Amino acid sequence: MSRGLVALALAIGVTAGAAGVWAKRRALAADLATARDLHGAGYAGSLACRRCHPDHDATWSRTFHRTMTTEATPANIRGDFSGATLRHAGVEARMDRDADGGYRMTFATPGAPPRTAKVVRAVGSRRYQQYLAAEGDTLWRLPVAYHIEEKRWFPMTGAFLFSDRATIDDVARPRYGGGVFDRHVTRWNDNCVFCHNVAPNPGRDPSTGAFQTTVAELGIACEACHGPGAEHARANADPSRRYALHLAPRADPTIVNPSRLPPARAADICGRCHGQRITADVGPFLAHGDPFVAGDDLTRYSRPLGRDTPLRGDATAFAARFWEDGTPRLTAYEYQGLLQSACAIKGGLTCTSCHGMHEGDPRGQIRAPFAGANRAGAFEGPTVTDQMCTQCHVPLAAPAAVAAHTHHDPAGEGARCVGCHMPRIVYGVLDVHRSHRIEIPTVPRNDPLDAGYGAGRPDACTLCHVDGLAGREKGPHPSLSLFTSDPVGRAVAADALGRAPSWGGDERSRRLGALLASMTEDDFPAVRHIAWRSLRRLIAPGAPPGEGLGADFDPSGDIPARLAEVQRVRRALGAAVHDVDVRTLFVLSAIASHQQLEIGE
Amino acid sequence: MNDEIRRCRRFGWTSLAAWALFGLAIEAAHGFKLAAYLDDSLRHTVLRLAHAHGVILALVVLAFPATLAPDDDERRARAARRTGLMLRAAALLIPAGFALGAIAPHEGDPGWPVVLVPIGGALLVGGLIRTAWRAWRFR
Numbered sequence: 001m002s003r004g005l006v007a008l009a010l011a012i013g014v015t016a017g018a019a020g021v022w023a024k025r026r027a028l029a030a031d032l033a034t035a036r037d038l039h040g041a042g043y044a045g046s047l048a049c050r051r052c053h054p055d056h057d058a059t060w061s062r063t064f065h066r067t068m069t070t071e072a073t074p075a076n077i078r079g080d081f082s083g084a085t086l087r088h089a090g091v092e093a094r095m096d097r098d099a100d101g102g103y104r105m106t107f108a109t110p111g112a113p114p115r116t117a118k119v120v121r122a123v124g125s126r127r128y129q130q131y132l133a134a135e136g137d138t139l140w141r142l143p144v145a146y147h148i149e150e151k152r153w154f155p156m157t158g159a160f161l162f163s164d165r166a167t168i169d170d171v172a173r174p175r176y177g178g179g180v181f182d183r184h185v186t187r188w189n190d191n192c193v194f195c196h197n198v199a200p201n202p203g204r205d206p207s208t209g210a211f212q213t214t215v216a217e218l219g220i221a222c223e224a225c226h227g228p229g230a231e232h233a234r235a236n237a238d239p240s241r242r243y244a245l246h247l248a249p250r251a252d253p254t255i256v257n258p259s260r261l262p263p264a265r266a267a268d269i270c271g272r273c274h275g276q277r278i279t280a281d282v283g284p285f286l287a288h289g290d291p292f293v294a295g296d297d298l299t300r301y302s303r304p305l306g307r308d309t310p311l312r313g314d315a316t317a318f319a320a321r322f323w324e325d326g327t328p329r330l331t332a333y334e335y336q337g338l339l340q341s342a343c344a345i346k347g348g349l350t351c352t353s354c355h356g357m358h359e360g361d362p363r364g365q366i367r368a369p370f371a372g373a374n375r376a377g378a379f380e381g382p383t384v385t386d387q388m389c390t391q392c393h394v395p396l397a398a399p400a401a402v403a404a405h406t407h408h409d410p411a412g413e414g415a416r417c418v419g420c421h422m423p424r425i426v427y428g429v430l431d432v433h434r435s436h437r438i439e440i441p442t443v444p445r446n447d448p449l450d451a452g453y454g455a456g457r458p459d460a461c462t463l464c465h466v467d468g469l470a471g472r473e474k475g476p477h478p479s480l481s482l483f484t485s486d487p488v489g490r491a492v493a494a495d496a497l498g499r500a501p502s503w504g505g506d507e508r509s510r511r512l513g514a515l516l517a518s519m520t521e522d523d524f525p526a527v528r529h530i531a532w533r534s535l536r537r538l539i540a541p542g543a544p545p546g547e548g549l550g551a552d553f554d555p556s557g558d559i560p561a562r563l564a565e566v567q568r569v570r571r572a573l574g575a576a577v578h579d580v581d582v583r584t585l586f587v588l589s590a591i592a593s594h595q596q597l598e599i600g601e
Numbered sequence: 602m603n604d605e606i607r608r609c610r611r612f613g614w615t616s617l618a619a620w621a622l623f624g625l626a627i628e629a630a631h632g633f634k635l636a637a638y639l640d641d642s643l644r645h646t647v648l649r650l651a652h653a654h655g656v657i658l659a660l661v662v663l664a665f666p667a668t669l670a671p672d673d674d675e676r677r678a679r680a681a682r683r684t685g686l687m688l689r690a691a692a693l694l695i696p697a698g699f700a701l702g703a704i705a706p707h708e709g710d711p712g713w714p715v716v717l718v719p720i721g722g723a724l725l726v727g728g729l730i731r732t733a734w735r736a737w738r739f740r
Contacts, residue, residue: 055708
């Protein structure tokens with residue numbers, strides 16, 4: 001081959017290559033500049049995401065979002081299915097495995113043939129795990145759940161703010177144990193499915209009521225927050241497109257990156273599940289699924305529930321879910337709390353200002369820079385540092401400023417931002433959580449509604465100063481609210497009595513007496529549960545489940561069993577307990593409200 | 602022809618020494634549990650690929666003179682020089698692309714210098730085909 005021919009071939013090759021690169025650049029520029037409507041787009045699944053985003057996959061895989069809903073496989077089941085039994089309300093539930101290794105629950109009720117349900121899926125993996133059984137085209141939440149930290153089974157009636165005197169409602173459901181035992185047997189297809197999966201679609205046929213439920217992926221996976229990713233995965237199989245995005249960082253229109261959204265739109269993604277909503281017509285939701293896609297304005301399809309939101313003309317239908325000033329008092333209303341916060345209204349705060357979906361301890365997912373010390377107990381994530389707030393409120397970062405601002409020792413718990421501005425006044429999943437309405441505390445909040453020690457909202461001060469503030473008018477405080485408030489108020493009070501610092505004198509002994517009285521007398525098992533955990537914090541801090549004083553107390557147990565365990569603890573503690581006077585208890589309990597709360601089903 | 606043999610020997614042994622030294626460095630990174638190396642699986646992978654390709658391709662370059670014959674005419678000698686150049690370029694570009702791709706990688710993708718790898722790969726495949734052709738064509 002002559003030198004001239006080689007040069008010509010080389011020139012043609014270089015020209016063709018340059019033309020190809022130029023055409024590719026133009027095509028890529030046009031592609032990246034074309035906005036996509038992700039509604040109706042296909043879902044790829046987290047396995048497809050992992051191929052390019054292994055680090056994000058790894059950090060998401062650690063979270064409880066991933067295991068929100070799982071198939072009933074040995075890797076996912078946390079409950080003790082070795083033949084454990086639970087007796088409650090005249091029913092004996094036995095949890096074991098069938099000959100094929102499948103998980104099952106058998107419910108035996110006197111006078112009725114036993115009923116066996118095969119567990120097909122599990123919901124939850126942090127605090128407790130619930131189980132689903134199939135009945136035709138539907139899945140039903142079974143009436144017994146496993147408490148992961150306490151390593152024991154409990155009836156679902158004990159997880160909700162329902163009293164021992166709860167009666168069965170008229171909702172049609174399969175019979176497992178029967179009667180009140182089945183009160184919280186709930187259909188997954190049109191309830192749990194919406195918040196615990198990606199792209200839920202109940203697929204309910206409006207004419208027959210039959211379900212053909214689908215989800216893009218079980219649990220809360222990548223596309224719950226980033227939108228449907230099939231086109232994104234397909235387009236980015238082309239390395240030149242990926243490197244174009246790497247080298248000139250810009251938004252890829254085939255996917256949603258929440259960190260590039262305005263704060264309100266980013267919060268909407270979380271609000272889809274962490275903010276109970278209502279829609280004018282639930283029919284399309286049930287027939288075709290939730291139309292919300294990450295990046296949408298959530299109010300386009302639904303509006304967040306508020307204290308005065310009417311339901312079929314009843315403006316009080318949801319009132320019990322909020323304190324009288326509109327602050328949410330149940331979990332899954334964090335979005336409403338955020339919307340009410342000046343930090344969000346004026347400061348552009350959004351969920352990911354403090355929480356990281358790909359960082360931090362999975363318990364709470366507080367962003368890594370704001371995580372403080374670890375606390376005892378599997379439930380409790382690390383404490384949060386003031387840096388979470390001082391990232392914006394910079395002048396308050398200095399200890400002298402903290403002392404002046406809080407009137408507390410800057411190094412002590414009383415000076416922590418969240419202690420006063422996000423008090424623990426929210427009930428959910430057998431625990432009491434911080435309010436997400438970030439606000440300036442009122443000292444103390446003597447609400448007119450609370451004049452009779454009713455359901456008034458507790459104030460941040462007396463959640464630590466549990467006997468009330470010295471020198472101030474005595475408003476509601478946990479030592480009283482434990483007996484006089486409504487179930488949420490009592491749960492909050494019970495929690496505060498276990499967490500508050502000890503102030504010396506006989507204050508601790510009165511606290512122990514109050515908690516023991518609540519464990520015996522309160523007719524709401526969830527309140528008794530929290531009172532028991534608070535008692536354990538005081539008398540057996542850090543003790544593993546099943547060990548230490550009071551370990552055998554069963555909050556859902558019957559009265560004789562509860563009384564026997566309380567008396568055993570009482571005897572062991574001796575003079576360390578200052579009992580609540582029976583006559584006082586009688587008077588205070590008469591004031592208490594026993595209104596049960598439907599939480600969101 | 603002797604010039605080509607010398608070039609291949611110089612390049613091959615130097616490259617082998619350099620990539621062996623590089624291997625020693627990544628072994629040390631293992632030994633001293635260097636986070637920057639161990640904690641990033643992509644960086645870990647591309648640096649290992651750089652070491653492996655560097656060493657093996659250096660050996661290929663060293664083996665290439667064995668296909669040369671002292672009685673090659675000028676045309677064959679010129680072709681052999683081009684083939685040797687392609688193999689040496691491949692032995693430089695491929696491991697260098699991997700190694701430099703470890704600098705500022707993106708999640709799931711090495712840094713942009715990894716583009717040197719497919720260029721080197723094309724040269725390597727071309728060089729190997731020419732060498733194979735030569736082995737069949739000429740005694």
